[in-house]
Amino acid sequence: xxxxxxxxxxxxxxxxxxxxxxxxxxxxxxxxxxxxxxxxxxxxxxxxxxxxxxxxxxxxxxxxxxxxxxxxxxxxxxxxxxxxxxxxxxxxxxxxxxxxxxxxxxxxxxxxxxxxxxxxxxxxxxxxxxxxxxxxxxxxxxxxxxxxxxxxxxxxxxxxxxxxxxxxxxxxxxxxxxxxxxxxxxxxxxxxxxxxxxxxxxxxxxxxxxxxxxxxxxxxxxxxxxxxxxxxx
Numbered sequence: 001x002x003x004x005x006x007x008x009x010x011x012x013x014x015x016x017x018x019x020x021x022x023x024x025x026x027x028x029x030x031x032x033x034x035x036x037x038x039x040x041x042x043x044x045x046x047x048x049x050x051x052x053x054x055x056x057x058x059x060x061x062x063x064x065x066x067x068x069x070x071x072x073x074x075x076x077x078x079x080x081x082x083x084x085x086x087x088x089x090x091x092x093x094x095x096x097x098x099x100x101x102x103x104x105x106x107x108x109x110x111x112x113x114x115x116x117x118x119x120x121x122x123x124x125x126x127x128x129x130x131x132x133x134x135x136x137x138x139x140x141x142x143x144x145x146x147x148x149x150x151x152x153x154x155x156x157x158x159x160x161x162x163x164x165x166x167x168x169x170x171x172x173x174x175x176x177x178x179x180x181x182x183x184x185x186x187x188x189x190x191x192x193x194x195x196x197x198x199x200x201x202x203x204x205x206x207x208x209x210x211x212x213x214x215x216x217x218x219x220x221x222x223x224x225x226x227x228x229x230x231x232x233x
Contacts, residue, residue, distance in 0.1 A: 034099030
């Protein structure tokens with residue numbers, strides 16, 4: 001599916017814009033050539049061993065949903081070359097920024113998907129991932145839009161299916177209602193155990209955390225980020 005062929009707004013798990021400002025010609029060229037190299041083809045059956053998707057030899061598999069401009073994903077994939085990373089970002093401008101960065105430093109342990117993350121989650125084999133990151137997702141702050149939040153019973157079912165026992169689901173947000181929403185939904189689901197060693201733990205960034213531009217904006221505007229970790233039982 002080409003970017004111009006995709007729905008402009010909502011699918012099952014994505015309700016935001018697909019495009020922002022018109023991307024520059026160089027970014028457009030990087031996007032086109034980069035997706036030919038890094039994009040996953042969901043029309044083919046998923047391999048039983050996802051490690052075969054990567055040019056590098058990898059021993060663990062991580063998924064990041066909604067990587068924005070890719071700062072965090074690029075940092076992690078560079079720092080952990082023995083881990084295979086899959087990044088999902090339906091927003092064309094964010095994917096173009098990522099593909100432009102990869103022109104200068106290609107990564108053999110990275111693959112991407114540029115459409116609805118629920119389609120990828122349904123394509124993945126059971127118990128195939130070591131971790132899932134959902135970092136600063138759209139909070140949909142109006143109560144009438146809360147049903148659009150990515151964390152919910154259906155997607156937690158998907159997470160539970162694709163995570164290995166002991167695998168981690170990490171969630172970061174600066175919006176208190178979404179943090180509470182995620183804690184409640186994970187507790188009600190039953191497949192996830194929240195890891196917090198002390199009262200300050202959920203405000204402590206993850207080990208090796210590089211920060212993101214969304215986080216920096218939240219801190220500038222006086223909002224305190226929370227970093228939750230749940231273990232697949």
